[in-house]
Amino acid sequence: xxxxxxxxxxxxxxxxxxxxxxxxxxxxxxxxxxxxxxxxxxxxxxxxxxxxxxxxxxxxxxxxxxxxxxxxxxxxxxxxxxxxxxxxxxxxxxxxxxxxxxxxxxxxxxxxxxxxxxxxxxxxxxxxxxxxxxxxxxxxxxxxxxxxxxxxxxxxxxxxxxxxxxxxxxxxxxxxxxxxxxxxxxxxxxxxxxxxxxxxxxxxxxxxxxxxxxxxxxxxxxxxxxxxxxxxxxxxxxxxxxxxxxxxxxxxxxxxxxxxxxxxxxxxxxxxxxxxxxxxxxxxxxxxxxxxxxxxxxxxxxx
Amino acid sequence: xxxxxxxxxxxxxxxxxxxxxxxxxxxxxxxxxxxxxxxxxxxxxxxxxxxxxxxxxxxxxxxxxxxxxxxxxxxxxxxxxxxxxxxxxxxxxxxxxxxxxxxxxxxxxxxxxxxxxxxxxxxxxxxxxxxxxxxxxxxxxxxxxxxxxxxxxxxxxxxxxxxxxxxxxxxxxxxxxxxxxxxxxxxxxxxxxxxxxxxxxxxxxxxxxxxxxxxxxxxxxxxxxxxxxxxxxxxxxxxxxxxxxxxxxxxxxxxxxxxxxxxxxxxxxxxxxxxxxxxxxxxxxxxxxxxxxxxxxxxxxxxxxxxxxxxxxxxxxxxxxxxxxxxxxxx
Numbered sequence: 001x002x003x004x005x006x007x008x009x010x011x012x013x014x015x016x017x018x019x020x021x022x023x024x025x026x027x028x029x030x031x032x033x034x035x036x037x038x039x040x041x042x043x044x045x046x047x048x049x050x051x052x053x054x055x056x057x058x059x060x061x062x063x064x065x066x067x068x069x070x071x072x073x074x075x076x077x078x079x080x081x082x083x084x085x086x087x088x089x090x091x092x093x094x095x096x097x098x099x100x101x102x103x104x105x106x107x108x109x110x111x112x113x114x115x116x117x118x119x120x121x122x123x124x125x126x127x128x129x130x131x132x133x134x135x136x137x138x139x140x141x142x143x144x145x146x147x148x149x150x151x152x153x154x155x156x157x158x159x160x161x162x163x164x165x166x167x168x169x170x171x172x173x174x175x176x177x178x179x180x181x182x183x184x185x186x187x188x189x190x191x192x193x194x195x196x197x198x199x200x201x202x203x204x205x206x207x208x209x210x211x212x213x214x215x216x217x218x219x220x221x222x223x224x225x226x227x228x229x230x231x232x233x234x235x236x237x238x239x240x241x242x243x244x245x246x247x248x249x250x251x252x253x254x255x256x257x258x259x260x261x262x263x264x265x266x267x268x269x270x271x272x273x274x275x276x277x278x279x280x281x282x283x284x285x286x287x288x289x290x291x292x293x294x295x296x297x298x299x300x301x302x303x
Numbered sequence: 304x305x306x307x308x309x310x311x312x313x314x315x316x317x318x319x320x321x322x323x324x325x326x327x328x329x330x331x332x333x334x335x336x337x338x339x340x341x342x343x344x345x346x347x348x349x350x351x352x353x354x355x356x357x358x359x360x361x362x363x364x365x366x367x368x369x370x371x372x373x374x375x376x377x378x379x380x381x382x383x384x385x386x387x388x389x390x391x392x393x394x395x396x397x398x399x400x401x402x403x404x405x406x407x408x409x410x411x412x413x414x415x416x417x418x419x420x421x422x423x424x425x426x427x428x429x430x431x432x433x434x435x436x437x438x439x440x441x442x443x444x445x446x447x448x449x450x451x452x453x454x455x456x457x458x459x460x461x462x463x464x465x466x467x468x469x470x471x472x473x474x475x476x477x478x479x480x481x482x483x484x485x486x487x488x489x490x491x492x493x494x495x496x497x498x499x500x501x502x503x504x505x506x507x508x509x510x511x512x513x514x515x516x517x518x519x520x521x522x523x524x525x526x527x528x529x530x531x532x533x534x535x536x537x538x539x540x541x542x543x544x545x546x547x548x549x550x551x552x553x554x555x556x557x558x559x560x561x562x563x564x565x566x567x568x569x570x571x572x573x574x575x576x577x578x579x580x581x582x583x584x585x586x587x588x589x590x591x592x593x594x595x596x597x598x599x600x601x602x603x604x605x606x607x608x609x610x611x612x613x614x615x616x617x618x619x620x621x622x623x624x625x626x627x628x629x630x631x632x633x634x
Contacts, residue, residue: 130367130368192409193404193405193406193409193410194409194410194411194412196364196404197402197404197410197472197475197476199364199396200362200364200396200397200401200402200476201396201397201401201424201427201475201476201479202393202394202395202396202397202398202427203393203427204393211423212412215412215414215415216412216413216414218414
């Protein structure tokens, strides 16, 4: 904001009013930032990175005498296990902390791979048009017709359980969503005169795609990316919940919800705590994505 | 202007068709003209008569995959561009022929600063290092009379006015010192006072660089101000061409005559401006004879049967009409 004003002022010589108006406006901007989601995302990343340092116990260490301890604030709970223990006596808090790693890694890998493929396919299809476009978009349509969980289960079963299987399965599932949206954006961008003028100036198609088209669809792409983080985390949790995800004993939030389900009447914390963690993180990323969409839109930013 | 100046661009019997699902659109159907160094040729006609397509086919940038040059030659300093490969054409574009389009609002990439875009364009032309390129970019802005170029380099397109943006587009277009500039209605989107400034600027650039300009427009006021010669296009063909002054004084083709009559004039007050009845024929379904026949007030049977030959009608003036009395070619 302040930078924009600076530039405009240059045309009329220095005007002191810019500094006066910059104050309240930037304070307003600060207030409009989604602090809650920033905070949750920051905590999530810190926790995932520093898991071995923060976790009070090992996430896989079993201790049968300590099994099914309730959280500290409930009767029978103790501060050694803040969020209680599960049926095998493993510390729930430590498992949540290590589970954040799984969620983040899966989200990052799947989004980079799926988003990347989607971006490239979308740009090529949108820019080249014609038969290439028809072909690629039919593939996208076909991909989108598969029910998410079914295809992921199929892949998980055929590729064997594990982190990389989940990442591959989610990549296969989401690239098409990116491709379709990016293609739509490219269709709008490529009709604008600067693309024609780039050709007039001797640019090759490849150069035009890389230099002129990509930066113009990057805003949309980034927003789509953040909005899909939540989706990916949920898919990972669902797969783990269904038993096709991360193999035990590696802690994963979805797996924890699944394990806790049968004890929901006697030990509610086993399912509720990881469930709440999933909900908070997905919500935080969605709020962040909404904010990013508004923030990146130059029309809204200029007002 | 100067008949002795060498011909830079010569278009001979150019046919460029668009193959659409509605049929073959004969957008450019036998167009010929020559452009000399330092000269401005106005290409006028109503919307959809093939003016822009003519400009694009010179650069071999017809809309893909529908557009194709079917026949004819585009000779740039003697080399036929129609026969060149795509890679060779890329070296022609920007360096030897350049183009300015109508709408400055979309002619610049909204996500880059003016400086970045100029540098990017210059990088394709010169193998200089970054600081030298940005120096060149500033020079380019100065040459199109943009005030405070150092600051403008850091501005984004949305922070500039339409006239200013079109100047930047001009700077990019002439950065490679092209021999031919195709200006496709470059001032249509600008308001009248800015139009005049921009036209003056183009004239100055032309005087400095001996650039040949193909000026596509439908504004006769601009033609009178800018062009040495005019070619009037109708339904994919040039129906009349000649020196601006002669053509304005004595239009010989009924279409030119009708166009002139429909331009409002200061001196004569008329109740109603005359207009040309009807619509131009659709380019995918052209009549057999003269294409203007259905709207022509002098039409006879021969007009409907046969397309008239293009004949000299005065010094350097030609018209394609059965009615004109061919005069011996210029003195």
